[in-house]
Amino acid sequence: MITAGFVVTAAALMILATAARAAENLPDAIQAPGETAVVTLHAEGAQVYEYKACADGKLAWAFREPIASLFESGKTVGRHYAGPNWEHADGSAVTAKAAGNAPGATANDIPWLKLEVTARRGSGTLANISTVQRINTAGGKLEGPCDKAGAFKSAPYSADYVFLRKS
Numbered sequence: 001m002i003t004a005g006f007v008v009t010a011a012a013l014m015i016l017a018t019a020a021r022a023a024e025n026l027p028d029a030i031q032a033p034g035e036t037a038v039v040t041l042h043a044e045g046a047q048v049y050e051y052k053a054c055a056d057g058k059l060a061w062a063f064r065e066p067i068a069s070l071f072e073s074g075k076t077v078g079r080h081y082a083g084p085n086w087e088h089a090d091g092s093a094v095t096a097k098a099a100g101n102a103p104g105a106t107a108n109d110i111p112w113l114k115l116e117v118t119a120r121r122g123s124g125t126l127a128n129i130s131t132v133q134r135i136n137t138a139g140g141k142l143e144g145p146c147d148k149a150g151a152f153k154s155a156p157y158s159a160d161y162v163f164l165r166k167s
Helices: 004-024
Strands: 035-053 059-072 075-081 085-088 093-102 112-121 131-139 152-166
Touching: 035 075, 059 152, 093 131
Parallel strands: none
Antiparallel strands: 035 059, 035 152, 059 075, 075 085, 085 093, 093 112, 112 131, 131 152
16 A cells, blocks of 8 residues: 655655756756755846956947846745855855856757855855756847947846755
8 A cells, every 4th residue: 555655755855856857967067966854945046247358459248237026946045146145045155156157948048057155144045065066957148239338238138046065
């Protein structure tokens, strides 16, 4: 006889197995060997760009900052913004710096990233996080003309952020 407890346990094991397979399928540049996923949060928001001079003196769109809401099971649980920073509703937060990247699925998708945590705040969900992976990106790239230096424009994007801790 199959009990409700068995079904819940089996479902939990299937989710863990799926997450493990997903981690194995990540590009080498963003893998985090020896680390364990704590939580994956879905982001919906925008990548904000500024039209400014590049090193060669020509004007182009330059990434400025992300602005996104973070979701878990369809519920808003935090926000993502310049730094880059991620804040959870429980008061915990992390700041990180890029440590690796891989191309998005299409030319319009921002890259997948591996980010090393440089600062932590609070004692909740994100308290012991050492690495953040940005995966499953959709959109967020901006190209095209602009007629005025200093102009701002945003490009909608979504991504999944996987928060990991050292095992």
